[in-house]
Amino acid sequence: MALQAVKGMNDVLPDEVARWHRVEALAREVFGAHGYREIRPPLLEVTELFERSVGDTTDIVQKEMYTFENRSAERGDAKRLTLRPEGTAGVVRAYVEHKMWGQSDEHRFYYLGPMFRHERPQKGRFRQFHQVGCEALGMPGPGIDVEMLSMLQQFLTAAGVGGLYFQLNTLGCPTCRAAGLAALKAYFEPHRAALCADCQRRLDQNALRVLDCKVEADQALARGAPTVLSSVLACTQGCGDHYRAVRAGLDALKVPFQENPLLVRGLDYYTRTVFEACSSELGSQSAVTGGGRYDRLVEEFGGQPTPAIGFALGVERLLMLQKDVVSARGPELSVVVAEESARSSAMVLVQGLRARGTWCDLDHSGKSVKSQMRRADKAGSTWVLVLGGLEMQAGKATLKNLRGGASKDVALEIDHIQAVIRSATPGAPSANP
RNA sequence: GCGGGUGUAGCUCAGAUGGUAGAGCAGAGGAUUGUGACUCCUCGUGUCGCGGGUUCGAUUCCCGUCACUCGCCCCA
Numbered sequence: 001m002a003l004q005a006v007k008g009m010n011d012v013l014p015d016e017v018a019r020w021h022r023v024e025a026l027a028r029e030v031f032g033a034h035g036y037r038e039i040r041p042p043l044l045e046v047t048e049l050f051e052r053s054v055g056d057t058t059d060i061v062q063k064e065m066y067t068f069e070n071r072s073a074e075r076g077d078a079k080r081l082t083l084r085p086e087g088t089a090g091v092v093r094a095y096v097e098h099k100m101w102g103q104s105d106e107h108r109f110y111y112l113g114p115m116f117r118h119e120r121p122q123k124g125r126f127r128q129f130h131q132v133g134c135e136a137l138g139m140p141g142p143g144i145d146v147e148m149l150s151m152l153q154q155f156l157t158a159a160g161v162g163g164l165y166f167q168l169n170t171l172g173c174p175t176c177r178a179a180g181l182a183a184l185k186a187y188f189e190p191h192r193a194a195l196c197a198d199c200q201r202r203l204d205q206n207a208l209r210v211l212d213c214k215v216e217a218d219q220a221l222a223r224g225a226p227t228v229l230s231s232v233l234a235c236t237q238g239c240g241d242h243y244r245a246v247r248a249g250l251d252a253l254k255v256p257f258q259e260n261p262l263l264v265r266g267l268d269y270y271t272r273t274v275f276e277a278c279s280s281e282l283g284s285q286s287a288v289t290g291g292g293r294y295d296r297l298v299e300e301f302g303g304q305p306t307p308a309i310g311f312a313l314g315v316e317r318l319l320m321l322q323k324d325v326v327s328a329r330g331p332e333l334s335v336v337v338a339e340e341s342a343r344s345s346a347m348v349l350v351q352g353l354r355a356r357g358t359w360c361d362l363d364h365s366g367k368s369v370k371s372q373m374r375r376a377d378k379a380g381s382t383w384v385l386v387l388g389g390l391e392m393q394a395g396k397a398t399l400k401n402l403r404g405g406a407s408k409d410v411a412l413e414i415d416h417i418q419a420v421i422r423s424a425t426p427g428a429p430s431a432n433p
Numbered sequence: 434g435c436g437g438g439u440g441u442a443g444c445u446c447a448g449a450u451g452g453u454a455g456a457g458c459a460g461a462g463g464a465u466u467g468u469g470a471c472u473c474c475u476c477g478u479g480u481c482g483c484g485g486g487u488u489c490g491a492u493u494c495c496c497g498u499c500a501c502u503c504g505c506c507c508c509a
Contacts, residue, residue: 004500059507063434086509115509120434122503131509198506214505266508276509287509314509338467369467377469388467402469 008119008127018326019319023159024112027132030155034147036110036134041090043114047080053089053297055268057205060085064117083116086267087133088294088310095137096303106138112315124317133291135310137298142242144309145273145293146249152277152289152311153255161288161321163279165256169263170243170272171208172232174296177271180231181207187225194221211262222262229261239272246273269294273309279321288321289313330380331361332421333399336372338388345412346387352414358421377402383421387412 005011012020028038047067054060066083084090091109094100100107112132121127134151136144149166156164171177184207192200195210199218202209211222233240250257257275265274274292291311298306335350337343346362353360361379363372369386376384384400391397391412399408399420410417 007500064507117508119507120505121501122505125508129509133509290509312509317509336468368462370469371462373469375469381469384469386468390467398468400468 006127008121010126010128015328016319018328019322020315022326023132023315023318026155026159027110027112030151030158031110031134034108034151036108036136039091039094039109039111040113041084041087041094041111043084043116044081045084045090045093047082049089049093050082050085052300053092053267053269054086058266058268060117060266064119066116066118085115085117087111087113087115087131087312088135088267088269088297091133091135091310092137092294092297092301092303092308095306096298096301099303101138101298101304101306104138106136108134108136110134124314124320126316130315131312132315133310133312135308137306137308139309140295140307142245142249142273145242145246146253146255148291148309148311149250149255149257149275150253152313155313156277156288156318159318159322160324161277161279161318162323164288165258165278167260167263167276167278168247168250168257169260169274170229170232170239170246171265171270171274171292172228172235172239173237173271175237176232176235176239177228180226180228183226183231184208184210184228188221191221206264208264212264227261242272265290265292269297269300271295275311277313287314288317328380330382331359331376332381333358333383333385333417334361334363334372334376334379334381336363336369336376336384336386337366338369338386340366341389342387342392345392349387349412349414349417353418356414356418358418385410385417 047065050065051061056062065085067080070079070081072079091111095107095109110133112130114128114130116128118127119125134148136148153164153166172180185203188195188199188203188207188210192203195203195218196213196215199210199213199215202213208228210218211225211227213219213222232243247257247259263274263276265276270292272293272295275290276287277289278286279288289311291309293307293309295307296305298304298308333353335346337346350360350362361376361381363375365372373384382401382403382405384402385397386400387397396409396411399410399417401407408420410420
């Protein structure tokens with residue numbers, strides 16, 4: 001069998017790249033306007049980083065990471081490395097490693113690039129996928145939570161996402177969450193035998209997840225369960241106030257959201273505010289963006305206690321939501337060689353035009369003029385210059401406009417030709433012939 | 434890890450209740466000498482995913498296998 005790409009790892013072909021560029025440019029523009037600066041951590045980190053941040057009971061760590069031994073194991077210096085399954089851990093590690101808290105109170109970073117998770121691929125889910133993410137560190141108050149959702153709304157709207165809605169929840173701090181989880185477990189424990197196999201496991205590992213189960217009988221049970229949200233709202237550490245302030249802030253900025261007490265995120269490090277941006281047009285992988293607060297992670301990595309919040313956005317999923325077509329542009333000029341005697345002069349001309357930044361196409365096939373003309377048209381060229389013995393002798397030629405404009409006679413001088421091409425609006429009748 | 438679907442020309446697909454296959458698009462050449470688009474003419478290619486089985490004969494039936502795809506789990 002012929003060689004092919006690894007399962008779940010897709011080529012982004014040239015026709016699609018324009019759309020990627022557009023999303024990346026928009027991210028830089030919108031996030032940049034909010035004060036975020038790009039950071040580029042490595043794709044490879046020590047495995048322990050993810051085990052400690054994402055959480056070793058999560059699916060990601062338990063069965064989805066691309067992990068292998070570093071080659072230094074050959075020298076007895078064994079180290080397990082992992083291709084990053086998400087972006088936050090690396091950013092926080094870099095922040096701590098470079099002791100950036102000393103430089104100022106607040107930091108805002110964005111990153112973009114590939115992430116790796118060994119899952120069964122399906123629509124909107126790949127083993128190598130791409131995320132754009134933001135992390136805001138050093139801001140404890142609800143203001144940054146609100147600002148981040150507002151920024152996301154702006155970004156996603158500008159990116160052309162239809163059917164957009166936010167889901168919001170709070171997981172509280174370790175104290176009130178523990179109280180809520182304890183109540184939850186106490187509620188489910190008597191019914192343990194009635195739960196599905198998955199939920200019996202979840203009850204021990206992550207009781208919150210039982211609430212999110214899709215099995216009918218479990219859902220019925222879950223409806224009567226005490227919500228963690230109610231514990232959080234009663235929290236003595238201010239978790240409830242924080243959440244209420246976020247809601248009020250979102251209302252004030254007219255960022256539409258729906259509260260979802262069952263919203264759980266897959267990573268262990270989240271605290272307080274968690275959210276997802278979803279689209280009804282995505283099928284079963286409905287989330288385009290997920291994120292939340294992680295107030296304890298920096299400290300756990302050995303940094304100063306630093307509250308933080310962030311999100312990650314799936315680029316492939318975003319692209320699936322864009323229905324418009326980015327039309328490819330063609331060369332400004334195609335040079336047709338009508339007779340071989342003119343070829344070397346044509347190449348000199350093209351070389352000069354390209355050196356001045358003109359996108360210039362020269363046919364090397366030696367085929368008929370008709371054939372070269374066809375190719376120029378299909379390539380989307382605006383102008384065509386036919387060069388043969390006649391033109392060489394006369395020192396001038398006709399610039400033919402393929403897009404409905406007027407053709408022009410030009411001297412075979414690089415600057416002159418470029419000036420004519422650049423001055424005329426493609427497709428529009430020339431105002432000054 | 435568990436289910437479902439699909440695998441026929443570069444692409445999108447049709448097809449024979451078993452006798453080695455087609456249509457559109459794309460591509461190439463041409464319609465008087467060196468000028469695109471619209472139109473017209475001409476032309477090609479396929480180990481019918483792979484390996485077995487049944488059969489005189491299979492791409493069509495059976496079994497296996499691989500790949501892709503959708504869904505579950507979970508997530509961006």
